[in-house]
Amino acid sequence: MSDWIQVDEGRRKASLRPIAMLACEPAELTARFGLRFAAEGHADSTAALIQTASGRQYMLLRHHDAPAVGTELLAPEDSGDPRQRLIEFLQAFGLDRHVVTWSLAEADGGDGSPTAG
Numbered sequence: 001m002s003d004w005i006q007v008d009e010g011r012r013k014a015s016l017r018p019i020a021m022l023a024c025e026p027a028e029l030t031a032r033f034g035l036r037f038a039a040e041g042h043a044d045s046t047a048a049l050i051q052t053a054s055g056r057q058y059m060l061l062r063h064h065d066a067p068a069v070g071t072e073l074l075a076p077e078d079s080g081d082p083r084q085r086l087i088e089f090l091q092a093f094g095l096d097r098h099v100v101t102w103s104l105a106e107a108d109g110g111d112g113s114p115t116a117g
C-alpha cells in the first residue's frame with residue numbers, strides 16, 4: 001500500500017477538527033498528487049478525504065470564502081497529539097514543514113517545530 005489513499009467522504013470514520021493550514025490550494029494539491037476535491041453537498045467548500053497507511057483519516061478542506069490562501073488540514077478529534085498527526089500527514093505526502101502556515105500545536109503553545117518521534 002502507498003503512504004495514503006483517497007476515500008469517499010461517505011467512508012469517514014470520525015468527527016474531524018482543524019489541526020493545520022497548508023499554503024497549498026486545492027488546484028496545486030490536485031496537480032501534485034492527483035487528489036479530487038468535491039463539494040459533497042456543500043456549496044461553500046470543497047474537500048478531499050485521505051487515509052494514511054496507519055488507517056487514520058485526514059480531510060483537506062477549502063472554504064471558498066476563506067480570507068486567507070490555503071487548505072485546511074483536519075484530523076480525527078480523538079487522534080491524540082495534533083503535532084504527531086501533522087507529522088504523519090506531511091510524511092505521507094512527502095511535504096516539509098514549510099507548507100504549514102498555521103498549526104494547532106503552535107496555537108496551543110507548542111514550540112512550532114514538529115519532529116518525528
